[in-house]
Amino acid sequence: KGWEHHDGALYDPExxxxxxxxxxxxxxxxxxLEDTVVPLVAPSEVVSKGWATPLAMVFIDGGHGLEPALTDYRLWAPRVMPGGILAIHDVFPDPKDGGRPPYEIYRMALASNLFEEEKAVKSLRLLRRLG
Structure with missing residues (x-):
């Protein structure tokens, strides 16, 4: 509550x-996609501790604070297999359109030279892991 982009329809009072x-x-x-996508609902720090399998796709759609965004990026981007996709949601190049942390991790991924932009769909950026 109180966040600029708070969506009351998604708020759980419990x-x-x-x-x-x-x-x-x-x-x-x-x-x-229910037979293809396996959701894991837990903090990145918890799930990533035991994760060893390279991933064909990682979709980062987490917190918009700097620390949560950096944590998601640092823990999951290295697990994307060569040729795989790192998808980052809510990437807004213009600061007046949205929060900066997703944009910053998108820029970090490109600057790493491990990813190249594959496609942009509205605020979603799809980056391919280079081999």
């Missing part, structure tokens, strides 16, 4: 936080 998981599940059902 937890006093935003809850996008029902929307995610509906989207996966509509896209017929």
């Amino acid at each position: 937890t006093d936080r935003l809850n996008t998981f029902p929307l995610f599940r509906r989207t996966m059902r509509m896209a017929k």
